Amino acid sequence: MKIAVYGASGYQGGLVLAELARRGVEPVAAGRDAARLEKAGAPWRVAAAGDHEGLVSAFAGCDAVVNCAGPFTVTGAAVVRAAIAAGCHYVDTSGEQLHVKQVFDTFATQAREAGVSVLPAATDGCVPVDLLARLLADRLGPLAGIVTVHAVTGGGMSRGSLRSVAETIDAIRAGGLIYSGGDWRPGGAARGEVRLPGRAETTAVAAFPVPEVVTIPRHVPVRYVAGMTEAALGERLNSPLTPEMIDSLPDGPGAAIRRAQRFTYVLDATGADGRRARGVVRGSDTYGTTAVIAVESARRLAAGDAGAGVLAPGQALPPEGFLDFLGAYGVRWSIEPSHISDLSDIS
Ligand SMILES: NC(=O)c1ccc[n+]([C@@H]2O[C@H](COP(=O)([O-])OP(=O)(O)OC[C@H]3O[C@@H](n4cnc5c(N)ncnc54)[C@H](OP(=O)(O)O)[C@@H]3O)[C@@H](O)[C@H]2O)c1
Known part of the structure; x- marks a missing residue:
């Protein structure tokens, strides 16, 4: 299983990369700045949020994308669009209510038709x-x-x-x-x-x-x-x-x-x-709990455990089973x- 982290050069992105390594998942560090990505300690690919084709190439061959590049209200929709176009399941670490609403309002049909699961706000909260x-x-x-x-x-x-x-x-x-x-x-x-x-x-x-x-x-x-x-x-x-x-x-x-x-x-x-x-x-x-939640959610989406479309946590994950999984953390x-x-x- 290969999972891309967009915004991998950031603080939360670094915690997500560490969690992927701990879980034995092959990572791709993606982001806009080659010099910063080089330090991420993982194979890296560069694409600016405004470069749709570049993002699609960066995500190509990955099973899922974890987007950590906030503020999401600015660039989140572009990353969701590219993940769907690349056929990658998508989660993000956004706490921004309007971004989450926009993802549901904009991408429900596209995600369903592409057979991709999209889970915004895969966070501790x-x-x-x-x-x-x-x-x-x-x-x-x-x-x-x-x-x-x-x-x-x-x-x-x-x-x-x-x-x-x-x-x-x-x-x-x-x-x-x-x-x-x-x-x-x-x-x-x-x-x-x-x-x-x-x-x-x-x-x-x-x-x-x-x-x-x-x-x-x-x-x-x-x-x-x-x-x-x-x-x-x-x-x-x-x-x-x-x-x-x-x-x-x-x-x-x-x-x-x-x-x-x-x-x-x-x-x-x-x-x-x-x-x-x-x-x-x-x-x-x-932040550590968010890394665990984002990685485990992406892993489960990539394993085909959820349906296609933009999903709430309760639609993508088994409520009691996932809460009990978090008990270990x-x-x-x-x-x-x-x-x-x-x-x-x-x-
Ligand atoms: N419970 C919650 O709600 C919760 C929990 C955890 C995290 N979060 C959210 O997660 C987000 C990330 O936090 P953080 O501390 O990791 O931030 P950070 O350290 O500033 O990192 C942000 C990352 O996004 C990239 N980025 C920012 N703007 C970009 C743009 N316009 N185009 C492309 N890439 C861009 C940055 O790239 P560069 O390195 O090139 O600048 C960096 O890799 C925040 O929005 C935070 O609120 C929310």
Whole structure:
């Protein structure tokens, strides 16, 4: 099996290459800059994101592409188009909600007709949360609503993540999309208080453009989906750094900082019959976990385990099986059947 990594010269791209090596998968390091790719430690091919034929040649003969070249809102669609043209299955490490929506809106037919599986947002945040939404619906039946909350302590952000924030700052300030009444629309900058697991006090949360708002309704019977993050994070991101300031930072958190980082993703679900349940995913090292998720997803797509088309995690991967696979990497998940949600306070 041969898997290309586009954006292989970047921080996340390097972690994905290391994970491919660990799993014994033959890599191709692809990107726009030969001098930087040469240092990636893998056979490399050069193609700029604007060069369709070049991208198709770079991906030729590969079973799948893992795209790590953010900001994805700028170049992601070109890489998806080229992967489909090359007959390669595709995953990316995007956390950008509008990119994920654009991939579903633009490439569903092309991917299906080409027999290619396309899985945007193969990340620590989107995949476990989307899969857990499926399991909540299996237990509660059709859902009236799901509200997800992301909380991350420690770790810091990579330069690439900061560039993605700067590129999508308008969507972040506006709170992103919600899913309601069968379609997606701007949700407004909702705020609220929620009791997060392991914390004595409630935590202030604010609407945030997370990708699972786009993916969950593709396979879960649900009337309403919204995504939130800790309000303190939203406030920090509200004044993005300038490109010069970002360029002067290290490429991303080092191994010790990554190990000390903790993430908690909470899903509060309400069934159509009023029953409630809470799903929780916890782990450490968002970037390392994303490398594991992106590589394992690409491997499974390349093995022909998913259907053709643009797919949500819950359409491409077995929910319980994949979450349990992540257990070996320190990701823990649970469903509490009778949790009374605090999120009714959100306005
Ligand atoms: N949970 C999540 O949401 C999550 C988790 C992990 C990662 N991510 C996302 O993954 C992305 C990558 O992060 P990172 O830290 O690896 O960034 P990075 O270190 O800046 O690397 C970005 C890579 O993309 C390439 N690239 C950037 N713009 C390009 C363009 N216009 N054309 C071609 N190639 C281009 C860069 O090439 P050069 O080396 O030539 O500059 C580099 O290889 C970010 O968007 C980040 O938010 C999201």
